[in-house]
Amino acid sequence: MEHKLIAFYEQTLSASEQQEVELWLEADANNKKIYDDTITIWKQAKINPEYKGMNKQKAWHQLQQQLGAATGSKKVYRLRPALWKMGAIAASVMAVIILAIFIDKPRPALYTAEAATENIKLQDNSQVTLFANATLAVASDFNKKHRTVTLSGDAFFDIAKNPQKPFVIHSGDVDVAVLGTSFTIQQNARFQTVFVHSGKVKATFQNQSVTATAQQKIVKDNSARQLKVVALQTNIEAVLKSRLLRVKDDRIDSVVQMVEDLYNVEVETAPELKSKKITSTYVIGVETPDQIIDGIAVTIGASWSKKNNRYLITK
Template identity: 30%
Template structure:
């Protein structure tokens, strides 16, 4: 093992969430310069061999880890290998993840690296402060234990109980979120924003609340929801309807809206939710107006999950995706991109 006490000391503090800003900057500098390549490899190998890195982690622990990882205040990070990666891709993916501040979760190959930076505009988060029976997350894309998904706007967070899927499905929202809810008969889904509750039975909708949670706006894009608080039943909304509630006066305002315009903010995100690289290529191509071609057909079978924020440059997205998929990219004239490489040979 490479003897690099300076790096190992900084990494220990970083993973423990105790690194100062100066120590975080020093560690990031080592990684960016390539001074710590061997130490990083040795560290991951050691953690893997010691069994410290689990390959089977309960679902709710992932969001708890992500909340810690994304803590800009504490400079917390975590590395969770799913399968041993090719070492020559380690530094490239690590640096890219730190630079972009994205979540990369390769379900079918390799490992998961997520890093938060102190001032990254692409991943604004706060430390998790939840009790033991609560999971609090502020990652941008959340897959709940029941299969429902939530996309959170900037400065927003979500909270739910660990027994979320055992009975009533209930979450608490601060800020704005777009929900796509899985229909489970007998298990209603409730979103709480302050004293207001939005009851769902299989639908897609947007909820936005003010900072003090006294102004709440619910917009339905698909299906229907029921909105109420402890004293009032405000009614049922269907697609393209919007309800605004002033919690201080209980005044409500109904509106017919183009829901796609209301939730247009979510189009700023590129969400790859456990898709094949072939599917990802179509989504990336549509977003960046390029045509992605494969030099190696086996690459298409690689699976990837990741969330990219706020119009990240195509090159950064491709760097992350190719780092996970053991691939390389070439940007060609006429808005074409060619993906090549061995791919996920273990799939």
């Protein structure tokens, strides 16, 4: 891990590795200290012993003082210049020991879903399903006093009830707090959405806070930077879990309602088209609203247009 932290400092990681370290740093305050201490020791280890201007005897004297303070002793020993080589070796060994202590500290568990979904059972028996390209960092002190995780991407949560230990998800710049409930979090460039399937969910962003219950969703508009609660028109829990919107001989007006719920868009359909029926399958998180609306229009021989967040399907 220390090599990855150093590579992160030198900015030589890939984009996915960079994100992994960033999530690790955000998941626990102690991780930032581990990172800072690791980089400090690494920098010290790179210093050339012959570097001019370096007062070795003074540096060793300071180290002796620090050691004395740590053990309660006020006695300070000065080393002769001839002993500096031994002192340098001792300092190097100490740096390795300190680094080992930092590395052995508990770190957050990190889970990543690549192309497929990843099912996770947490220590408190909560169940999490990560969808493709999502990452979950679980705090090292999870389930002690609190239950805290950090999410990047989309995921379904079924949280074990425990009023004494609130479950908090850091999702981008929104904090989602629950006691025992099931919900899905969906993130994209325009919106962060929490779909509540059961129980109650509270979301906080800056000085805003809202609460939603089953068959509602919390939407954070990334442009307007506002939270709001919206009632769901359809039951899309199964769609969110499977990531598939399957329609079989369904009316257009019912299909577009699901699209509105899933993507936080508005879709207006010409009256003469609403009763038309289609059969198709759309992949959530892969196909965009534009692609889905286009697929619907092509299937029924219609045309469509878009203005801001509103679609119009006409004959």
